[in-house]
Amino acid sequence: MSREREGRHIVKRIIVCGVLVLDTPTCLGNGDAEGPTDLMLLRDSISAKALLTGSSIAGSLRNYLHEYKGDYGKSERRQDIAAKLFGDLFAYEDEKHLPEQQKLKTKEQDTQSPLIIDDAFSRDSPRIELRDGVKIDSATGTGADQAKYDLELLSAGTQFPLNFELLIDRENDENQLREALALALEGLKSGEISIGMKKRRGFGRCHVDEWQVWEFDLRQHRDRVAWLTLDRSWSKPYAKPPTTSQSIAAALGVTPAQPDKRDRFFLEATFKLASPLLIRSGQDSTGCAPDVVHLRSHRDGELKPVLSGTSLAGVLRHRAERIVNTLDKPEKIVNDVFGFVEENSKQAKASRLVVHESVIESTADLVQNRIAIDRFTGGAYHGALFSEQPIFGSDKTRLTLELELRQPRNAEIGLLLLLLKDLWTRDLPVGGESSIGRGRLQGIEAKMRRQLPGKATQSWIIFQDGEHLQVSDANTLESFVNDFSGEVIE
Structure with a gap:
């Protein structure tokens, strides 16, 4: 026709x-x-x-x-x-x-x-x-077989x-x-x-x-x-x-005001480094350089240390799975938030959680030499001397994490709050070599807001006041965590 x-x-x-x-x-x-x-x-x-x-x-x-x-x-x-x-x-x-x-x-x-x-x-x-x-195997905490990849990016x-x-x-x-x-x-x-x-x-x-x-x-x-x-x-x-x-x-020549019908939850948290941080860089170094250096990216014409969104998302997902598994319940809520790919059934779902890349300000670089020990002899392992260059923080070091959850449910916001708590209290390290004390963060301030279509934006703030933690509208934030516990336990 x-x-x-x-x-x-x-x-x-x-x-x-x-x-x-x-x-x-x-x-x-x-x-x-x-x-x-x-x-x-x-x-x-x-x-x-x-x-x-x-x-x-x-x-x-x-x-x-x-x-x-x-x-x-x-x-x-x-x-x-x-x-x-x-x-x-x-x-x-x-x-x-x-x-x-x-x-x-x-x-x-x-x-x-x-x-x-x-x-x-x-x-x-x-x-x-x-x-x-x-890709990290959640069960072993190590890299999955044949799951390493590299990308070419525009700066x-x-x-x-x-x-x-x-x-x-x-x-x-x-x-x-x-x-x-x-x-x-x-x-x-x-x-x-x-x-x-x-x-x-x-x-x-x-x-x-x-x-x-x-x-x-x-x-x-x-x-x-x-x-x-x-x-x-x-x-x-x-x-x-x-x-x-x-x-x-x-x-x-048109009116800019338009109703935004999106439902979103934003979390912006500022931390300082409580320990050295090392995310291995896949870029080739020129000249005399350590075996391993921290990841850097071009910003404003210079290389600056960053916490990549892929690394942070992997850490958050792993801890979310651990929280849910502690309750001995299915991981559906984790897959709903972080997305999933099922190779066997060919099913996939995109992540509703947007994790932004963060630039780390005011850091220092120090090279550390390490060596593997032969457990049988107790001596140095032959050919296993290597050097690393993590970044070290000071009182001026700041790292801001930005998360955005689309179409959030109250239970999912509660899960994000639990992840924020683990980061804030140094219980959840980021980056590599966490087993030797690297990657710990210390919370300074967290700002959260819920944007609902046709409604006023809800806002919350958490900040460290000396030894005390100040929380605005703690009852509402606690209700989100209770919704998460109730949904998972049911």
Whole structure:
């Protein structure tokens, strides 16, 4: 069954440009298994610059807009604003039950996206970071067999010029499309949209500082010429200046206020190091360097020690499993929060807990020499001398952990509070070599807030006042823990 489609009658073109800046390392993989690392960066075949595809940008923006307007986990429908801005999907959940004839008739209503998104190339040759990781066996606490991997990442600070073009058809609701585009791009401006792989483990955070917007009314001769000659070096006589603003809503001339329908719980906790910390770096060191150094990442043009989101998430998951197993109950709540992959059943679920990467400020580096002891002779083991360079803290050392739980239940918030307590009291170490006393943290302050759609934001704070711990609204926080205990025990 087919029918002829009429061409679109474009009356306006709105061009939006901005520069995307990476705030954390980002993995834009090319999907090729062949290479020196398990996942190589996607590069332009001509310039060898890093490539951020338009499809990746569109997917991130579409998902953000859908979640912002319709909450997490809900299927997209044809009448949703995300579908109108980014085009109709092949099938919708609420249409799968229809008869085949009705499906074909409904399919004829599909339209292409009025938003054109160009591929983006990094401004300079990409600066690369290497990260390695390993899956930990929960039962033994050691690396799982054949579960080590390494990634090639773009360093923080990498810039991508972005280019969007919104086509306004004479039958479109122009103001609705403007508002939808402003809302989606505001997610980039505020840093709420991440790109690439492992977005929920701290990679791919980014932001845009400023926007430039050109608007061309194709019914006007001068605007038609200005659009046709926009990117020409000789176009000065026909040029139309852009509207420049830090607010994309102001640049597009729409009202920025939109109801946020997402339900989220945020936890931001500040610690200092109570012992040395060592997370092994997979990057090659140049010159004379110890055998093992702490993980560092580029920030503001220099290498700084970090606590990676993947490492922290693994530690938190392991302790959450231990808490639940202590009660001799199923680990469903852990899988619901942290996600899971079942190799046998081919089932998987994404994590609802977002764990951000943390920069550690004001640290010192000291090299320690160690040697393995032969347990049979009691002497030094031959060839087992090695050196390590963990980071050491001082009174000025600060480490801020940022967690975000999406669609939280009270019991899940209670589980996060128990994990915070273990970190705060030095019972839960992070990083490697915890068996020799490394990786202990000491809590200073924790801020929490619950954002509910259509309701006032709830906030709590915990801080250390000398030898005493001060807690705001302790009864509510205790009720979350009681909900967790009650749910697991039932």
